[in-house]
Amino acid sequence: MTAGSEARADGATTQAADPPIIVANGVVKTFGGLRAVDVERLEIRRNKITALIGPNGAGKTTFFNLLTGFDKVDSGVITLDGEDITGTPPHRLAAKGMVRTFQLTKALAKLSTIENMKLGALDQQGEKFWSALIPGSWTKQEREIEARADAVLKRFNLTHMRDEYAGTMSGGQRKLLEMARALMTDPRVVMLDEPMAGVNPALAQSLLELIKLLPGEGRTVIFVEHNMDVVQEISDWVVVMAEGRIIAQGTKAEIKNNKAVVDAYLGAHHGEDLSKMELS
Amino acid sequence: MDWGFILERTLSASIGVEVMVYALAAVGLNVHFGYTGLMNFGQAGFMAAGAYGIGVTVYWLQWSFWVGIGFVFVYGAVLALLLGIPTLRLRADYLSLVTIAAAESIRLIARSRVMRPITGGVEGVNKFAEKFYELSPFELGEFYSVGPFKYLGRDVWVLVVGWTTLLLVVMMVRQLMRSPWGRTLRAIREDEDAARALGKNAYFFKMQALMLGGLIGAVAGCIQSIQKSSVQADTFNPVITFTIWTILIIGGPGRVWSPIAGSTIYWTLIVFVENTLRQLPADTRETLEATIQLSDLNISMLRYILVGSGLLLLARFRPQGIFGSREEMALDRR
Numbered sequence: 127m128t129a130g131s132e133a134r135a136d137g138a139t140t141q142a143a144d145p146p147i148i149v150a151n152g153v154v155k156t157f158g159g160l161r162a163v164d165v166e167r168l169e170i171r172r173n174k175i176t177a178l179i180g181p182n183g184a185g186k187t188t189f190f191n192l193l194t195g196f197d198k199v200d201s202g203v204i205t206l207d208g209e210d211i212t213g214t215p216p217h218r219l220a221a222k223g224m225v226r227t228f229q230l231t232k233a234l235a236k237l238s239t240i241e242n243m244k245l246g247a248l249d250q251q252g253e254k255f256w257s258a259l260i261p262g263s264w265t266k267q268e269r270e271i272e273a274r275a276d277a278v279l280k281r282f283n284l285t286h287m288r289d290e291y292a293g294t295m296s297g298g299q300r301k302l303l304e305m306a307r308a309l310m311t312d313p314r315v316v317m318l319d320e321p322m323a324g325v326n327p328a329l330a331q332s333l334l335e336l337i338k339l340l341p342g343e344g345r346t347v348i349f350v351e352h353n354m355d356v357v358q359e360i361s362d363w364v365v366v367m368a369e370g371r372i373i374a375q376g377t378k379a380e381i382k383n384n385k386a387v388v389d390a391y392l393g394a395h396h397g398e399d400l401s402k403m404e405l406s
Numbered sequence: 407m408d409w410g411f412i413l414e415r416t417l418s419a420s421i422g423v424e425v426m427v428y429a430l431a432a433v434g435l436n437v438h439f440g441y442t443g444l445m446n447f448g449q450a451g452f453m454a455a456g457a458y459g460i461g462v463t464v465y466w467l468q469w470s471f472w473v474g475i476g477f478v479f480v481y482g483a484v485l486a487l488l489l490g491i492p493t494l495r496l497r498a499d500y501l502s503l504v505t506i507a508a509a510e511s512i513r514l515i516a517r518s519r520v521m522r523p524i525t526g527g528v529e530g531v532n533k534f535a536e537k538f539y540e541l542s543p544f545e546l547g548e549f550y551s552v553g554p555f556k557y558l559g560r561d562v563w564v565l566v567v568g569w570t571t572l573l574l575v576v577m578m579v580r581q582l583m584r585s586p587w588g589r590t591l592r593a594i595r596e597d598e599d600a601a602r603a604l605g606k607n608a609y610f611f612k613m614q615a616l617m618l619g620g621l622i623g624a625v626a627g628c629i630q631s632i633q634k635s636s637v638q639a640d641t642f643n644p645v646i647t648f649t650i651w652t653i654l655i656i657g658g659p660g661r662v663w664s665p666i667a668g669s670t671i672y673w674t675l676i677v678f679v680e681n682t683l684r685q686l687p688a689d690t691r692e693t694l695e696a697t698i699q700l701s702d703l704n705i706s707m708l709r710y711i712l713v714g715s716g717l718l719l720l721a722r723f724r725p726q727g728i729f730g731s732r733e734e735m736a737l738d739r740r
Binding site: 227237254 | 578581582585586587588589590592593596597599600601602603604605606607608614618733734737
């Protein structure tokens with residue numbers, strides 16, 4: 127842990143050695159009367175794994191959508207490496223090095239595994255209409271992309287599925303594929319929305335190992351997760367949301383014993399004898 | 407019954423003008439629906455754009471035939487932009503609503519009395535295709551026959567140009583769909599958000615696909631109007647659009663050759679059934695007229711009923727179409 131990083135229950139600034147890679151300032155999103163997200167300030171630290179946790183309906187996924195451009199903020203500013211990215215559409219963010227996966231896996235079932243992977247590469251000459259008509263203009267790049275895709279597939283242990291339709295994969299394999307495909311964009315920030323949901327324990331372990339490697343490659347990881355064991359195992363920093371706000375952040379040890387967090391998850395009265403509670 | 411005559415008519419139809427024109431229009435729809443998942447219910451509108459593009463330019467403006475050909479593309483592209491800009495950011499359903507409404511609007515406006523000085527109203531436009539037939543190496547008024555195939559010279563010329571165009575367009579689409587550009591379209595067809603998260607500007611790709619398929623439709627409309635030597639608004643009614651859909655579904659959406667196969671099967675069946683019914687022996691016809699009131703008039707209805715029943719069987723036993731992949735189809739249900 128970096129010296130001087132201190133959790134503060136109001137969610138205010140935390141100090142880190144490097145400047146933060148993502149900063150969200152005064153980000154508000156309302157749906158009708160509901161304030162789904164109301165984040166005063168959040169800094170995401172570079173090349174660390176940050177977990178975003180909170181009870182159902184805490185606004186985690188909405189916040190995720192705001193950060194990745196899939197939803198528009200009502201007010202507030204989001205910056206990536208100092209650059210204002212508020213309201214930038216997802217495809218531009220991907221080009222800037224910010225990629226996401228989805229809670230409901232979006233492996234493209236009718237594309238083969240290798241096609242899914244190759245889709246992830248950015249700046250493809252063959253994706254331009256007129257170049258597409260002239261194979262000579264893109265086949266060389268396509269071969270390079272394919273070699274890179276094969277290397278990533280190998281690392282994710284999916285080589286045996288290379289030429290199968292992604293639709294024939296198991297739920298866990300699809301999660302792996304989606305993450306592998308996201309890495310094909312060579313991202314600076316990888317945002318994983320519930321990467322472990324529906325993954326069997328054996329596969330989950332290898333997925334965790336793969337996530338742990340990312341900071342060492344110069345990638346920042348932000349993930350939403352419900353499984354506290356996972357959070358405990360891989361996160362450097364934990365951010366807790368409830369009712370749209372950040373109620374606490376800190377190292378996993380600090381969060382574990384934070385009263386506000388326990389209250390948010392279990393209700394303020396947990397542990398009390400029901401018979402002694404006032405009925406309102 | 408004159409089986410020789412039925413065979414000649416059927417075989418001639420199997421590579422005839424209708425097959426070629428509808429296959430071309432279906433190639434356009436295949437780019438839309440088959441590869442990109444765009445629900446275009448107004449392909450007849452794009453055909454109209456192409457037909458009026460050449461007809462109005464040459465007949466009313468008296469500009470050259472070749473400028474007219476240029477306007478086929480201009481009108482098709484403008485229509486694609488008009489339809490795509492407001493709808494492609496929205497859910498898929500909106501495009502289908504807007505395209506069917508736009509195609510009908512084009513037809514009704516073109517046939518209205520107000521538009522008569524430009525579109526010729528109900529009578530339409532003619533005398534714009536002379537240049538095309540001047541270039542014909544075949545004698546326009548003479549019959550040419552090879553084996554069972556028999557056509558008038560002017561139609562032979564239309565067929566030569568039309569099939570050449572069709573094959574070139576199919577080869578072009580095949581090349582495009584094998585490229586990363588086509589891969590991105592297929593990704594968008596399946597899940598637009600996944601493609602966007604991976605840095606693809608889905609809106610832009612969908613617009614390109616809408617424009618490409620629309621331009622192919624416009625070329626089909628242009629060839630059809632040249633063959634008829636006239637442009638009439640009512641030719642471009644919604645039935646045309648749904649016939650094109652039928653053809654694409656017979657062949658199997660998202661496959662390169664399916665528009666040609668679908669169109670051949672559809673029109674061959676239609677022509678075969680009609681000619682067979684008309685050639686039935688006199689006593690059989692009397693019986694049919696007495697029992698199910700099959701008169702000369704409703705033979706043309708019956709052929710659609712029979713072809714429709716065939717389609718039902720296809721949907722039941724081969725839902726993926728002739729060329730479609732059952733494996734891919736099965737992935738939908740997982």
